[in-house]
Amino acid sequence: MNRPIKKVAVFCLALFAALxxxxxxxxxVSASSYSQHSDNARNxxxxxxxxxxxxxxxGKPVATSTATTGTLKYLRQYANGxxxxxxxxxxxxxxxxxSIEKYENDLLQGTDSRLSAQQFLNQIQDKPRSGGSVVLxxxxxxxxxxxxxxxxxxxxxxxxxxxxxxxPKTGAILALVSAPSYDPNALATHSNADETKxxxxxxxxxxxxxxxxxxxxxxxxGSTFKIITTAAAMQNGINGNAVxxxxxxxxxxxxLNLPGSTSTIQNDAGETCGSTxxxxxxxxxxxxxxxxxxxxxxxxxxxxxxxxxxxxxxxPSVPMAAAxxxxxxxxxxxxxxxxxxxxxxxxxxxxxxxMIAAGVANGGVIMQPYLVKQELDTKGNVxxxxxxxxxxxxxxxxxxxxxKDMMVSVVQNGTGTAAQISGVQVAGKTGTxxxxxxxxxxAWFLAFAPANDPKVAVAVLVQDNNPNxxxxxxxxxxxxxxxxxxxxxxxxx
Amino acid sequence: xxxxxxxxxxxxxxxxxxxxxxxxxxxxxxxxxLLLLALAIGLFAYANVDQAMTGKYPSNLAAxxxxxxxxLLAAHLAVRRFAPxxxxxxxxxxxxxxxxxxxxxxxxxxxxxxxxxxPHGGAAPTQALYTIIGLAVFIAVLIVxxxxxxxxxxxxxxxxxxxxxxxxxxxxxxxxxEVNGARSWIRFGGLSIQPAEFGKLLxxxxxxxxxxxxxxxxxxxxxxxxxxxxxxxxxxGPILVCWAFAMLILIQETDLGVSLMFFGAFVIMLYMAxxxxxxxxxxxxLFAGGATIVAKISPHVMAxxxxxxxxxxxxHNSTRQIAQSMYSFANGxxxxxxxxxxxxxxxxxxxxxxxxxxxxxxxxxxxxLTALLIAYAVIVVRGLKVSMLVRDPYGKLLGAGLAxxxxxxxxxxxxxxxxxxxxxxxxxxxxxxGGSALMANWIxxxxxxxxxxxxxxxxxxxxxxxxxxxxxxxx
Numbered sequence: 001m002n003r004p005i006k007k008v009a010v011f012c013l014a015l016f017a018a019l020x021x022x023x024x025x026x027x028x029v030s031a032s033s034y035s036q037h038s039d040n041a042r043n044x045x046x047x048x049x050x051x052x053x054x055x056x057x058x059g060k061p062v063a064t065s066t067a068t069t070g071t072l073k074y075l076r077q078y079a080n081g082x083x084x085x086x087x088x089x090x091x092x093x094x095x096x097x098x099s100i101e102k103y104e105n106d107l108l109q110g111t112d113s114r115l116s117a118q119q120f121l122n123q124i125q126d127k128p129r130s131g132g133s134v135v136l137x138x139x140x141x142x143x144x145x146x147x148x149x150x151x152x153x154x155x156x157x158x159x160x161x162x163x164x165x166x167x168p169k170t171g172a173i174l175a176l177v178s179a180p181s182y183d184p185n186a187l188a189t190h191s192n193a194d195e196t197k198x199x200x201x202x203x204x205x206x207x208x209x210x211x212x213x214x215x216x217x218x219x220x221x222g223s224t225f226k227i228i229t230t231a232a233a234m235q236n237g238i239n240g241n242a243v244x245x246x247x248x249x250x251x252x253x254x255x256l257n258l259p260g261s262t263s264t265i266q267n268d269a270g271e272t273c274g275s276t277x278x279x280x281x282x283x284x285x286x287x288x289x290x291x292x293x294x295x296x297x298x299x300x301x302x303x304x305x306x307x308x309x310x311x312x313x314x315x316p317s318v319p320m321a322a323a324x325x326x327x328x329x330x331x332x333x334x335x336x337x338x339x340x341x342x343x344x345x346x347x348x349x350x351x352x353x354x355m356i357a358a359g360v361a362n363g364g365v366i367m368q369p370y371l372v373k374q375e376l377d378t379k380g381n382v383x384x385x386x387x388x389x390x391x392x393x394x395x396x397x398x399x400x401x402x403x404k405d406m407m408v409s410v411v412q413n414g415t416g417t418a419a420q421i422s423g424v425q426v427a428g429k430t431g432t433x434x435x436x437x438x439x440x441x442x443a444w445f446l447a448f449a450p451a452n453d454p455k456v457a458v459a460v461l462v463q464d465n466n467p468n469x470x471x472x473x474x475x476x477x478x479x480x481x482x483x484x485x486x487x488x489x490x491x492x493x
Numbered sequence: 494x495x496x497x498x499x500x501x502x503x504x505x506x507x508x509x510x511x512x513x514x515x516x517x518x519x520x521x522x523x524x525x526x527l528l529l530l531a532l533a534i535g536l537f538a539y540a541n542v543d544q545a546m547t548g549k550y551p552s553n554l555a556a557x558x559x560x561x562x563x564x565l566l567a568a569h570l571a572v573r574r575f576a577p578x579x580x581x582x583x584x585x586x587x588x589x590x591x592x593x594x595x596x597x598x599x600x601x602x603x604x605x606x607x608x609x610x611x612p613h614g615g616a617a618p619t620q621a622l623y624t625i626i627g628l629a630v631f632i633a634v635l636i637v638x639x640x641x642x643x644x645x646x647x648x649x650x651x652x653x654x655x656x657x658x659x660x661x662x663x664x665x666x667x668x669x670x671e672v673n674g675a676r677s678w679i680r681f682g683g684l685s686i687q688p689a690e691f692g693k694l695l696x697x698x699x700x701x702x703x704x705x706x707x708x709x710x711x712x713x714x715x716x717x718x719x720x721x722x723x724x725x726x727x728x729x730g731p732i733l734v735c736w737a738f739a740m741l742i743l744i745q746e747t748d749l750g751v752s753l754m755f756f757g758a759f760v761i762m763l764y765m766a767x768x769x770x771x772x773x774x775x776x777x778x779l780f781a782g783g784a785t786i787v788a789k790i791s792p793h794v795m796a797x798x799x800x801x802x803x804x805x806x807x808x809h810n811s812t813r814q815i816a817q818s819m820y821s822f823a824n825g826x827x828x829x830x831x832x833x834x835x836x837x838x839x840x841x842x843x844x845x846x847x848x849x850x851x852x853x854x855x856x857x858x859x860x861x862l863t864a865l866l867i868a869y870a871v872i873v874v875r876g877l878k879v880s881m882l883v884r885d886p887y888g889k890l891l892g893a894g895l896a897x898x899x900x901x902x903x904x905x906x907x908x909x910x911x912x913x914x915x916x917x918x919x920x921x922x923x924x925x926x927g928g929s930a931l932m933a934n935w936i937x938x939x940x941x942x943x944x945x946x947x948x949x950x951x952x953x954x955x956x957x958x959x960x961x962x963x964x965x966x967x968x
Binding site for chain 2: 001002004005006007008009011012013015016018019020022023024026027028030031034035037039040041042045201
């Protein structure tokens with residue numbers, strides 16, 4: 001009977017061999033594909049197993065991880081959540097993550113390869129993994145001023161809007177606000193029910209707090225685009241004649257008839273411009289004169305100038321990728337006239353607005369905007385510091401100086417007087433972009449200060465859809481917010 | 494390595510010329526040493542788990558080590574006294590697996606207590622008690638059954654009681670016998686036992702003596718057709734009865750595992766008794782055919798087969814556990830997360846029973862899982878080796894039958910949670926939480942130890958033959 005027992009022994013070992021092969025298959029060969037299944041809670045547990053690094057503004061953490069007693073070990077918390085929501089983004093179980101939480105995830109969760117030596121040390125010392133931290137370029141005072149300004153502007157009603165402030169010399173983002181904001185804590189909660197409720201409320205809100213208006217949305221720039229039209233005129237001349245701030249433009253002061261069309265361009269409230277000199281037309285934001293410049297230049301030159309400032313280019317990554325600002329191709333003459341005053345189909349992001357102001361402020365050089373000032377390792381030592389990089393150089397410093405004069409004039413005697421600060425020379429340009437019938441205009445203000453040594457360039461956009469909002473002008477709604485932001489930046493230095 | 498080399502006594506001892514006691518190493522000291530090692534492994538794992546989960550070493554480590562040390566000493570002394578020639582490896586390996594099982598159940602307790610899947614004090618203290626009772630039963634079997642051939646006397650009683658135990662849950666109302674869809678339990682009061690665990694021992698004993706008695710008829714009376722010996726129609730009776738019984742278990746108890754284990758053990762024992770491959774073929778065809786039909790008509794069996802084929806098709810309901818089982822093994826990878834540092838509790842219900850292998854795979858990794866499976870294989874192989882050495886055919890069949898049953902149970906359970914075969918409701922021997930299974934497995938090991946003692950025990954001195962020549966008797 002021993003012979004069959006021997007054979008059975010071989011059979012039994014074959015069964016074990018099958019188990020060994022199978023164990024290798026599930027634990028090694030297909031292990032990584034199993035670990036990616038969405039119902040595999042281990043992904044989540046591991047994501048929450050260790051503390052994430054902090055996100056820091058002006059030396060104070062605005063996003064931190066605190067230990068909990070639940071299955072998920074660490075809760076992400078945002079001090080002053082709504083104020084910094086656009087910059088920090090959220091870190092959510094069911095809705096993923098956004099903004100810095102998303103773009104700096106490797107560093108924050110500690111899996112960045114630059115941290116591997118420290119994590120190895122942690123491991124052999126039996127310490128848990130920890131994350132690196134991110135220091136933002138934001139200026140807390142400027143951020144607060146921008147946030148408060150947008151909250152205040154609707155007279156008790158929430159309005160939509162955005163503020164972007166840059167350091168014109170470096171491109172560092174000093175303020176980044178989109179209104180209305182939201183509380184990222186509501187999305188970072190570990191309670192599924194609370195999280196879903198918050199997300200549903202956000203989706204249902206007609207003012208769409210989840211839109212990133214500062215970076216991801218484009219709007220008609222209105223008269224702020226006259227900065228670019230001016231630059232195009234200086235660059236190309238008009239009808240063979242060189243153009244500077246004191247050039248008188250051959251244009252009507254009340255009504256501009258558009259060729260090949262029955263449409264006309266008029267000034268705000270049908271007013272008549274007092275002067276055809278370029279700086280005066282700019283100061284009063286004179287549509288007929290700038291429409292005529294558009295006609296004289298033609299669409300191609302206008303477009304080519306705008307592209308030098310960043311239009312039609314992929315929006316910069318700050319590291320969040322900004323939307324592309326656009327100026328249409330193949331403009332007819334009437335469309336060129338409309339485009340020259342920032343109407344027709346011109347669209348730009350508030351970030352692009354801030355970059356235009358910064359370009360003028362910085363002698364014609366637009367720096368690459370950035371939000372991450374420093375990356376810190378797990379012990380808080382600086383691992384990398386973002387340096388300034390030149391992004392665009394649309395105009396010469398001489399042209400920039402003339403544009404600066406014109407923008408100073410806007411704040412001193414023109415449409416932007418609301419941005420005046422005693423003792424500080426502020427340069428600015430208002431914009432009031434008309435939209436379709438039944439929609440309120442958009443209020444813009446681009447500014448920088450101090451004019452002789454710019455420390456801050458800012459773009460403010462206010463979109464008040466309240467039908468009883470009264471008259472909407474960039475100079476009345478947006479300029480005071482820009483003033484507050486400028487004062488906050490200058491006051492904190 | 495004592496694990497792999499066979500004692501020299503494997504060959505029949507040389508007949509002593511002087512007529513004195515022949516020298517056969519008993520190897521009891523090897524066993525004692527291996528038992529100490531098994532105890533040390535268990536205690537180390539226990540300390541490791543508590544360190545990882547609470548940051549502290551368990552306060553009762555020394556006390557527990559002492560208590561189990563006493564119990565193991567008792568078992569060792571019982572073997573020394575009542576089975577001095579026993580195989581020295583089987584008992585320590587079983588102790589090691591049992592100890593590891595205890596640690597794993599303890600590791601899963603916090604989750605199971607919090608989720609009301611274990612009693613208030615945890616499942617580990619209960620299982621520790623079962624372990625001590627199991628070892629006591631082991632000792633009792635060694636004392637009471639001095640010769641395994643005694644069991645041969647109870648052939649038909651074994652059959653009746655075995656069938657009764659295995660079949661009982663099928664005829665009891667579902668509220669008493671059903672747990673998680675499979676009706677293989679008897680629950681009354683706070684107790685729940687799996688009678689099939691005891692039934693399997695009795696049925697293997699019955700198969701052994703029955704096949705021993707009928708082997709010649711089953712082996713020789715056959716016709717050769719197409720190179721295969723086909724049994725006579727009347728000899729098909731036992732296998733058909735056994736098949737019908739297995740199918741009944743499958744239908745009534747919806748338990749593919751128990752059914753496959755019984756029928757598989759029977760067919761393999763039939764093969765060992767008769768050496769006729771045709772029985773194997775016949776058995777495999779019968780079972781495969783029957784199981785396919787049952788799978789088509791039984792929704793429970795069908796669901797398990799579906800979950801096996803498409804484990805990620807319904808990850809929140811019907812295939813949740815097998816999917817979670819896969820994730821658990823996958824997370825373990827090569828070296829595992831370390832005891833107490835994985836998430837095997839994600840599988841939920843039965844994490845310390847049918848799915849306890851998840852914890853091994855996830856926290857000890859492929860390396861630990863392989864080591865554990867090798868430990869099981871050692872018991873199986875030693876059991877089969879012992880069966881080849883033992884002299885009486887009943888002992889051979891009983892020993893090999895027990896080893897094969899054990900092997901099948903390990904394969905069916907491990908293969909189920911590892912998705913090699915459809916999931917079934919068998920507990921992992923010695924590892925899973927459950928008193929009846931633990932006791933039954935300790936009886937199984939006691940019987941193997943008993944048979945191994947008989948296998949290696951030297952023959953009593955031969956009675957000298959007379960000098961007379963053998964004569965041809967003429968009629």
